[in-house]
Every structure is written in C-alpha cells, then in structure tokens.
Amino acid sequence: MPIDLPVSWQEIHCLSKKLSSKLKASGQSWNTVIAVTRGGMVPACLVARDLDIRVIETVCVESYAHQDQSDAKILYAPENLGTGKGCLIVDDLSDTGNTFKALRKAYPDATYVCLHVKPQGKPLVDFYAEETTQDTWIYLPWEDQDFPPHIMERIGGHLA
Numbered sequence: 001m002p003i004d005l006p007v008s009w010q011e012i013h014c015l016s017k018k019l020s021s022k023l024k025a026s027g028q029s030w031n032t033v034i035a036v037t038r039g040g041m042v043p044a045c046l047v048a049r050d051l052d053i054r055v056i057e058t059v060c061v062e063s064y065a066h067q068d069q070s071d072a073k074i075l076y077a078p079e080n081l082g083t084g085k086g087c088l089i090v091d092d093l094s095d096t097g098n099t100f101k102a103l104r105k106a107y108p109d110a111t112y113v114c115l116h117v118k119p120q121g122k123p124l125v126d127f128y129a130e131e132t133t134q135d136t137w138i139y140l141p142w143e144d145q146d147f148p149p150h151i152m153e154r155i156g157g158h159l160a
Contacts, residue, residue: 004151030053032057033087037061061099085110119131
C-alpha cells in the first residue's frame with residue numbers, strides 16, 4: 001500500500017535549508033545552479049540563495065506522466081555548460097533515478113542534489129535532504145491542483 005506524504009511550503013523551505021547546510025559542510029563550491037524543471041525550480045532558487053550563487057540555469061526533463069514513470073527525456077538543456085563542472089543540479093526528488101541518469105550523460109562532472117530521495121534513485125544523487133521509502137508518493141505544494149480527493153480532504157484546498 002503506497003504511503004502518502006503531503007509536503008508543505010514551510011517543509012520545502014526547511015528541506016532546502018537542510019540540503020544547503022550539507023552542501024556547505026562538504027567544502028565544495030559551485031558557480032552555477034541548474035534547476036530541473038519543474039519540480040527543482042523552487043528548491044534550486046532557495047539553495048542558490050543560501051549558497052550565494054547568482055547564476056541559475058534550467059534543464060527541462062520529462063520523466064513522469066502523472067504517476068506513471070517512464071524513461072527521462074531531456075527537452076531542453078543549455079549548451080554552454082560543458083561537462084557540468086562547477087554546476088549544482090537541483091531537483092525535488094530522485095525516485096527511480098531516471099532524470100539524474102539522463103542528465104549525468106550530458107553533465108558527468110556536475111553535482112546532483114535533491115530534497116527527497118528514494119532507494120532506487122539514491123545511487124544517482126550526491127547530496128539529499130531526506131530519504132523516503134520507494135512506495136511513498138510525495139505531494140509537493142506546487143502540484144496541489146493535481147492532488148487526489150483523499151489528499152485534498154486531509155489538507156484542505158491549499159497547503160499551508
């Protein structure tokens with residue numbers, strides 16, 4: 001039976017701070033943050049601010065069609081990033097690892113981070129804030145228009 005995990009805006013902020021703290025403690029530095037659209041955009045902005053990185057790019061990757069997982073397809077990627085050296089690639093979640101697997105082919109020298117990681121996606125992640133079980137379905141606050149009725153009943157119309 002899948003586990004439901006609705007995440008609030010406040011929790012996103014706290015998880016982003018937790019991730020930033022781990023990145024700072026690593027002693028590494030980056031000059032560019034790359035947000036994986038769409039889920040990585042909010043955490044990427046928060047992490048970039050915490051790390052005082054002003055250059056933010058996006059990569060557009062399609063790996064989900066609703067709750068069905070498929071192979072990741074890169075829809076857009078900047079051409080000026082080379083191998084990704086000095087880049088921090090940020091996403092909300094590494095579930096199966098398909099998104100990061102596709103991006104690692106394009107940017108093998110980047111650092112890959114996310115807020116939530118599941119066991120299948122963990123080998124593709126360099127840093128993460130929180131680990132969940134593979135059968136957990138994470139409901140993120142920017143997706144609330146797509147929540148099923150049982151989640152909407154639990155949290156109301158919008159996450160606080």
